[in-house]
Structures are given as structure tokens and as C-alpha cells.
Amino acid sequence: MKKYLWLIAIIILFIIAGFILKITYNFVVQSRVNVEKAISILKDEFVPLKMKIFIDGNKISYQLKFYDLMGTNVAALNNEISGNQLFIDFYVIKIKDNFLFFPYLIYSNEIPPVMGKKIFDIYEKNYDGILFPEIYASENMNENYLKFISSIWQAIKSGNITFFSSNYNGNALHLLSNISEIDPNSVYEFVCHTSKGGIEIVKR
């Protein structure tokens, strides 16, 4: 019996190694995000943000409402800032010929971006420990999509987006108050074009 002990030990070792390999494989496969499948859930054009604005002298009062891909209001923000032009800054990230948009900063013509107000947390939601930007919530959302968006979200928040995609930039949009009629009753929509990477402000 002692003669075959080494053989039994080797078999047990093989079983354990196989078991570890299987667990690792499952972990890798499960944690791997299928980018194409996740991107297919995105819409070609969507409105993550709507704005109401009132300018009184050198003070801007603004109301921001955030919307998910289904058009449901998911968060809101009311605030004031000095200046007469409000800048809404978006991260624009290119992944596999598609663009993702994340509103992240607010400042004005008088306040430099470095002193702007971060608006990340306003539209963030916790899905069982996974932090997710609710503007990307969709009726077709699955685990793969949730992981894909939240991984980008984490990269942006930690300032490591360069490790995720080398192709990204910021786009700060602002209404030119001397030209556009700033109507306090009007709603300005930020229309994001997923395939082109552009953002427009449309007055409704």
C-alpha cells in the first residue's frame, strides 16, 4: 500500500489543481465583460440631463434633473453659482466606436474648472455593492452591462480612466447668454450622440 501512496498523493494533487483551475476559470469567465453585448444596450441618442436656468445679474440659479435611458427622472440638483454662463462638463469616453457620457462637473465663466462642483454622486446608485451611474439604467440591463458601466464609472471616479480607454476627453457645454434667450420656464435638454460623441443643448 505504501508503494502506491505517492500515486494517490499525485491523484489528489491533480484533483485539487483541477478544482482550483475550474474555480479560477469560472471566476475569470464570470468577471469578463462582453463589451459588444453591453454596448448593444445603449441607445444611439439619449438625454441624461435636463436643465432649467435663471440668471439674475451675476448669479445663476439652476435646476438639473438626471434621466436614465428609459426617460425616468433618477436624480435632481438645485443650486446657485456666481457668473452668467453655466458650464456643464461631461466626460466623453470612446469604447469600441461608441461614446459614453458622464456629467461630472459644474462651474461658470467666472469660476475655473478646478474650483467647480463635482456632481458624480448625485446620480449614483448602489446595486448590491456595485456603484452604478443611474443615467445608464435600462430596461434591458443585465449583469454584464452592469459590470461594464460600473467598471468605467469606477475608473472615472478614481481618475484612472486612461487605463480603461486612451480615447477620452471632456466636453463642457454652456449657453451663450447674450445670444440664447435664457427663459426661466424653458427646459434645456442635453442630447448625447452615442455613435458620434457629440453633445447638443436643445431648448424645449
Next chain:
Amino acid sequence: MLNVDLKTIIILLSTTAVLSALYTFFQFLFKFHPEKKISKFFFILLTFLKSIGVFFFIVIALYFIYYIYNTINQYLTLIEMKKYVKNLSRERVLAKISITDFSENSFNCILELYSLTGKLFKKSSYQLNGTEFYLDFVVLNFDYMFIEKGSNNIAYPSTIFSDSIAYDNGIKLLSSNELKEFLSADSDKFIGLNSKKVISLSNFIFNCISNDDFARKNGIRSIIGSALHHKIFSKSIYKVYLQNTGGLSMVEENF
């Protein structure tokens, strides 16, 4: 330019109608009831009413002729404007920024602005404080009624600033004269329009930029600013593209 509103026209038309009614009434009395003696005063009044009525009628007729002429003229301008916007909104490179040097809190860059055919329009060097450059463009969005939905924007470079420099303290990229030149640059390369027309239409756009009322009346839905920016990590080159749908985008040029 003559600017007669609907209210004035209605007043003129109703006055003409009242005068015509009075004239008809007195004519009826003259012709069919000669037994009713009408004084000289009424006769003079009638003649006066007749002349005023004719005058108003001529005014209204002239206005309608002018209105029709103006509508046709506006329609022709609209057709030309569509061609102009279509030319200027062709997908193309608008600007190129090269980071030539950078430190912890400042950077040097060379900015190149391009005209319609991709020719270099202006090249300048800047030194700014900060760690992130911001290139601001003015984007003119045309009314959906005017041009197909979501397409055809005109954009021109406006300001360069940084993360530590507020927009108001940034550097203007084009003077008024340069902007006029930028909008009509390569006028001989416009498809379907001659140089003269291009210059006249670029003046029209220039008026839209400087006068919001004029802009709104002439099919411009909104004029917005779009500041594209990027953190500076290395001596890189970035290109800003104008897209015929969806505004602007910036791409890092790879070697």
C-alpha cells in the same frame, strides 16, 4: 426694411372696408333716390372718402406686393443658406493642438485652426497655467424646421483656457475680422455657391452671432459653447473634429 405688423394691416383693411361701405351707400342714394337732396358738404365728404379709400387700397396692394417679393427673396436666401451650412458643416478637422512642453502647473502649446478645405487658417503659440487645456468653440444649431433634424451645425473656435483659468480670463482665438474671414475662407471651394454669395452669407451668419434677435428670426435654434478639454500627461497632439450630426469631438493623434 419695412416692418408692418398684422395689426396695422387689419386696421388699414377695416378702414378701407368702412370707407367703401360709406361710399357705396352714398352712391346708392345718388343714383336710386335722386329725390333725396344731398348737400354739397356730403358730396365733398363722399369724394374725400373715395380718395382716402383708394389711397388705403393702394397702400395695402403695395404692401402685399412687397410681402410676396420679400417671401420669395427669403425663400431664395434660405436655399442658399442651406447650401452654405451644408458646405461648412462637412465632417472635418477644425483645430489641432500640440502640447510642446508642460510642467506641474503650466503648459505650452501650438494651436492650429483650419478652414473649410482643411487649409491652415491661423497658427499661434500659447503658454497657460494649469494641467488641462480647454478649447472652446461656438456652435450654431439651426432650427429643425430650417434644416433636417439633428444635422448641420456651424462651429468656430472661440477661446482657450485651462482648469485653473476661468473662461472669462481665457484667450480669445479670433478677432471680429478674423471670424469674418474664417466664415468665408475658401469661398471658391463652396459647392453650389459663388464667392460673392459666400461672402454675403458669411456676413449674414456674422450678424446672427452678434444679434440674438436676428439669429432667432433667421432659423438659428440655439448658439452654444462647447469647450473640449483634456488632461496633459505628455507632449501629445489632439485634433478637434466637426461632425455634421452631434457637434464636436476630440481625438488624440497617434504616431
